[in-house]
Amino acid sequence: MKMTADIKMQIEAIKNPGRINALDFGDTVLLTDGWKGPYIQKDKALINLDKIRHPDTIKDNFNPNRIKLFKIKMTKHLLVTTAGRIVRRFDTEENEHIWVRNDWINEYDNAFSYATEETKQSVIPIGINGAPMGVVLCMHIDNEDN
Secondary structure: OOOOHHHHHHHHHHHOOOOOEEEEOOOEEEEEOOOEEEEEEHHHOOOOHHHOEOOOOOOHHHOOOOOOOEEEEEEEEEEEOOOOOEEEEEEOOOOOEEEEEHHHHHHHOOOOEEEEOOOOOEEEEEOOOOOEOEEEEOEOOOOOOO
16 A cells, blocks of 8 residues: 555654644645645544644645646656656646656645646645645756757
């Protein structure tokens, strides 16, 4: 059985609670390490969310109830960065490219589709029910020779 993003992040929150933030959006929480994070229903959380750090101010940018999503397409284009990380390309409807770490996006293998928000700074996996599953921030690629 492959571990999903929500289980992995909850395990990380148990091991290092000071490294993880919980952004509270009512009945849903975004558990994040600053680069990626799953949305978790509070009643389905396996950990005590009160022990996780809650930032004083929360921007509404990634509120799953209010976020405006734009459909993007996952491609088979992969690059190896100079740091040795593998990144995957997503294409917007305007033919813009968004690159994210492949290992992070693979944590959402059960995603039905993918979207981005207005700034195109992240990839948001969408579940079969149409709800956002999490957020993965993009990487900047300088010389794209594809």
